[in-house]
Amino acid sequence: MELHEALALDAADPLAQCRARFVLPEGVIYLDGNSLGALPRATAATVAARVEHEWGDDLIASWNKHDWIGLAQRLGERIAPLIGARSGEVLVSDSTSINLFKLLAAALAARPGRTTILSETGNFPSDLYIAQGLAGRTSARLRTVEADAIEAAIDADTAVVMLTEVDYRSARRHDMARIAAAAHDAGALMLWDLSHSAGAVAVDLNAAKVDLAVGCGYKYLNGGPGAPAFLFVAEALQDQLESPLSGWLGHDDPFAFAPDYRPAPGVARFQVGTPSILAMAALEAGLATFAGVSMAELETKSRRLSDLFIALAEARCPELKLASPLGSRGSHLVFAHRNAYPLMQALIERGVIGDYREPDLVRFGFAPLYNGFAEVWRAVDIMAELLATRGYDQPRFRQRSRVT
């Protein structure tokens, strides 16, 4: 494919106009929205209004006047259609790791007599760490198996199956509905981490009969660095599950200041302490970038972008070995290269922002709202030029990247 053909794909792209919803630096091809989403154009003004007009002018009265108290649930309602959840099933709060702790602990308590949290050996490490921390203080245990052994490993001791839909390295995508059905057949609950899925591919939690989910606000949802995360609890389960982090905002009547905790009905019981209202302003602006976009067309474009990257890289960068599946996957790609670290550093110097992953992977994310086909073409063009002119055939110093 030539550049003019890629430009023609952009011209015909129904989502192309969404790029104007973002501010992207000149000369940068940003292929790291899977680590930190780009800055939406509306964010600065949305945050400034909350700082100056709400906090500054209305001070404490803003909790009611600007419904700060309802923000966690209102933003949950905005995320719900992106992940196939119903109204009242999603809450914005805390971090992905903390939400995972809440839901895992609640799931274990809802399956008395069962002690196993079953996960995948290659799951995102923080998810495994959280399960380890929980297991270390209770009678529960974390058991991890390889991806293809999960269904066979679900047994009568499995309280909850905890998996990430889209692998943070390979982008391999699990079959949510099939694994959820296997968990249910064994009487276990199913929990999905949607951090690398939400806002990039079409997720339908209720169609897949998922019980529990968590996800990240700062990747494809464009909520800003360290944005508040979200959690999902299927409606039918909400009143059976209780959060171990029983903070006052999850209380049925937080402002009564009653001495005993009594969980709120519904998903609100998974709130803990007072959330950052400024961080939620940025997440609100991030979620607004999805206005009018269907998740099906988003996923279609995601797939076309990454398919194009694979085809161009195969043709022009044969030294790279695709380490992502050709089949079902999320919206990023990884390639192995013996000098992955200096290659990625050189790409970044040339304005192509992806990231390096231990031990030998370069990773590129495709955010369908703002990435385009000509960007993909140019990124591969730059990479081909670097590989052809600079070599990268000698091992070089590697240092660790600091982002996910």
Place this chain on the structure above:
Amino acid sequence: MELHEALALDAADPLAQCRARFVLPEGVIYLDGNSLGALPRATAATVAARVEHEWGDDLIASWNKHDWIGLAQRLGERIAPLIGARSGEVLVSDSTSINLFKLLAAALAARPGRTTILSETGNFPSDLYIAQGLAGRTSARLRTVEADAIEAAIDADTAVVMLTEVDYRSARRHDMARIAAAAHDAGALMLWDLSHSAGAVAVDLNAAKVDLAVGCGYKYLNGGPGAPAFLFVAEALQDQLESPLSGWLGHDDPFAFAPDYRPAPGVARFQVGTPSILAMAALEAGLATFAGVSMAELETKSRRLSDLFIALAEARCPELKLASPLGSRGSHLVFAHRNAYPLMQALIERGVIGDYREPDLVRFGFAPLYNGFAEVWRAVDIMAELLATRGYDQPRFRQRSRVT
């Protein structure tokens, strides 16, 4: 005292120039900094720079380039001198409630064989709820006693004594050193919640030999609504305590993506997931309002402001009954009045912002950085006029306030 005398006190106040560090609306006497600190003048620009220049321009590279990864500890270093902590003892993270959960769970694990979390019946409800949630899933129990019975109640089963230094209603202040000594004599750990202390009175955790503390970023620290909270772990204990919320940012080498959790040395192990970098920008600006201010002079002014309020209210509003102690207390006051709710509503309409607390209390907070003596005089003057002209002797409809 007459107004001109109060104005003279402001003119002689060494902290008077700090008020210019804040933006306060015209015509408002803001006596609610104990619920939500006022907006610092620098916050809007600090947050905007992080949004537009760091996130917007430098995107993912900001984690290193702008040391986002170090923010939680850097801001902890800024809080340390406000609470008598040493370098490396304070971390900014999550919410007060979540930090309390981490430290209580760590304390229980560090005192095997002991099962009691001892607290005060009137402690802030969210603190009690968190302890209840933890106790409900372990062999621990929460025991609460009245304030004056705490020391006698510490026994060989007490793992940790959990108290709030300054009571959220009465402002009664505990003797931190004495109760900590009693806890230690019995082999228990001592945990203080500094939410209503930090930034308002002189706290010296190390002088009081405190083991653990948590506190709030959005009250006197002026970090904005729902600002990140902080936690303190005495240096000698840090490597003995482990957080149950073992997320990746508390890992010894988070970017190695190792399969097993290994806690970082020092206070960093109490980090969990990725924190909101935007919320931390606002907290950074909030902490900057303390530049050059000693906690001793802050506490002196706090006391003089509230003493003046008491004297004026006694003289001019005899219907109000002081429900705060005349002795050791924090930086707010509560008064009982049979029609406290409509009285506070009327005060707010007249621009005097305090808050109402169930069942019959009006509460006024004095933030020594921005409140002044003439403000205190005017607030009482307005209240006296309201009481004289509108009565408030009939019970009226009450509804709950939504803030702490």
